Amino acid sequence: MQKVAHTPHDDERCGWFHTSRQRTPKPAHSGSSHARWVIVGAGYTGLAAARRLALHYPDDEIVLLEAQEIGFGTAGRNAGFAIDLPHDISAEDYIGDIDIAKTTLKLNQLGQSILRSAVEEYGIDCHMRPSGKYQAAVADKGIKVLEAYRRGLDKLGQSYEMISGAELPEHIGTSFYRQALFTPGTMLLQPSALVKGLADTLPPNVSLYEHTAVTGFEYGNKVLLTHANGRISADNLLLTNNAFGMHFGFLQHTMLPVFLYASLSRPLTEAEQQRLGGQPFWGVIPADPYGSTVRRTHDNRILIRNSFSFNSNGQPKRHCLQKFLPRHQQSFRRRFPMLPEVSLEYTWSGSLALSRNHEGFFGRLAPNIYGALCCNGLGITRGTVTGTLLADWIAGKRDHADLIDFLLASPGPNKLPPEPFLSIGVNTTLWWGQRQAGIEA
Numbered sequence: 001m002q003k004v005a006h007t008p009h010d011d012e013r014c015g016w017f018h019t020s021r022q023r024t025p026k027p028a029h030s031g032s033s034h035a036r037w038v039i040v041g042a043g044y045t046g047l048a049a050a051r052r053l054a055l056h057y058p059d060d061e062i063v064l065l066e067a068q069e070i071g072f073g074t075a076g077r078n079a080g081f082a083i084d085l086p087h088d089i090s091a092e093d094y095i096g097d098i099d100i101a102k103t104t105l106k107l108n109q110l111g112q113s114i115l116r117s118a119v120e121e122y123g124i125d126c127h128m129r130p131s132g133k134y135q136a137a138v139a140d141k142g143i144k145v146l147e148a149y150r151r152g153l154d155k156l157g158q159s160y161e162m163i164s165g166a167e168l169p170e171h172i173g174t175s176f177y178r179q180a181l182f183t184p185g186t187m188l189l190q191p192s193a194l195v196k197g198l199a200d201t202l203p204p205n206v207s208l209y210e211h212t213a214v215t216g217f218e219y220g221n222k223v224l225l226t227h228a229n230g231r232i233s234a235d236n237l238l239l240t241n242n243a244f245g246m247h248f249g250f251l252q253h254t255m256l257p258v259f260l261y262a263s264l265s266r267p268l269t270e271a272e273q274q275r276l277g278g279q280p281f282w283g284v285i286p287a288d289p290y291g292s293t294v295r296r297t298h299d300n301r302i303l304i305r306n307s308f309s310f311n312s313n314g315q316p317k318r319h320c321l322q323k324f325l326p327r328h329q330q331s332f333r334r335r336f337p338m339l340p341e342v343s344l345e346y347t348w349s350g351s352l353a354l355s356r357n358h359e360g361f362f363g364r365l366a367p368n369i370y371g372a373l374c375c376n377g378l379g380i381t382r383g384t385v386t387g388t389l390l391a392d393w394i395a396g397k398r399d400h401a402d403l404i405d406f407l408l409a410s411p412g413p414n415k416l417p418p419e420p421f422l423s424i425g426v427n428t429t430l431w432w433g434q435r436q437a438g439i440e441a
Helices: 015-019 044-056 098-122 140-156 168-172 191-199 242-248 270-276 319-335 379-394 401-408 421-440
Strands: 031-040 062-065 133-137 161-164 179-183 206-209 214-218 223-227 230-239 256-265 282-286 293-296 302-310 344-354 361-366 369-373
Touching: 015 191, 015 256, 015 344, 031 044, 031 223, 044 062, 044 191, 044 206, 044 230, 044 369, 044 379, 062 230, 098 140, 098 191, 098 379, 098 401, 133 140, 133 168, 140 179, 161 168, 168 179, 168 282, 242 344, 242 369, 256 319, 256 421, 302 319, 302 421, 319 344, 361 379, 361 401, 369 379, 379 401
Parallel strands: 031 062, 031 230, 062 206, 133 282, 230 369
Antiparallel strands: 133 179, 161 179, 214 223, 223 230, 256 302, 256 344, 282 293, 293 302, 361 369
């Protein structure tokens, strides 16, 4: 029996979790049991895989394990952008190889379609809206990024609108930005509410166990998983737990658990809403990747998301919440000087699973073990579509054969340098990137 070195243990003040519908968690697993299928990780990927496997194997029990509470972990901590467009930061025009970009677009749009169908079919109240997104810039460097991305979108044949700084207050209230590139295909949503809704509408042959962190594993003809209150044996295991997959003996030293930090304001009063102006629901991503993501939510709160840390064990550095809160407050004041009395009510961190070559893993890890891991910051759409297609591939379904073949052909995340060079290099890169972002942060 091998031990799992680290398990998820996120900080307590995730605004999305606390402002979404409260629910009664499913009980933790206890005792000993056996199932044909066990899935570890109930984020977007695991929920999608469980739903799809349950449809393909209606007579089998699908066991889905979540280390924390549904909607509390990583899947409920992102900024809530379900993005359609590819964005290759290593390419000069942010699109790169046109065939890869077209396939990536098709994957992301399928992920959106799967989510949209589930939200509509089950009436999930997650405030999903086809709002598009603004990619905005202040400095000359950011303006050049927007121009380059516009050329890439032309090459890809995708629609957009370039909006001047003078026009932007009509859209987002603030006059902080000099220019923005608006693309219409993004859906905005409340991520924790979405995850809770997906979990509570799983097929009846899915057994969801929350607060069940796997602490040990043994591989062979059967997979044996242990936890604090018991054990589960499985004929087949699916790992859908992103960077924590490395602690299960696979893809070791390939994924970077990078944490981003966010704050959510109290709701704006009617008078404050009038002073802000603009549209009632929107999202801005920065032209500079180290800048601030900003949203106005369905309940008239403002989200500010910026600042990074590298946490090699996949667990948050709690002192960073207080360290980065003043940066969030400063970012808020720069953008919204008309709202001087608005406080930030919640502050939290959330992790991304990144790889050095921007590739994820999809496929078979061992004879009876499968994985869809490392979403590289696109968990909502990419996690949903890879979880769905992994279940299709396992079941021998080929409805989306071109996309499955594309995912299987990926080389996967490549190896990282050893410690301490890794931590030194990543932390230096993050520090320098945030410093260079300047006023964009």
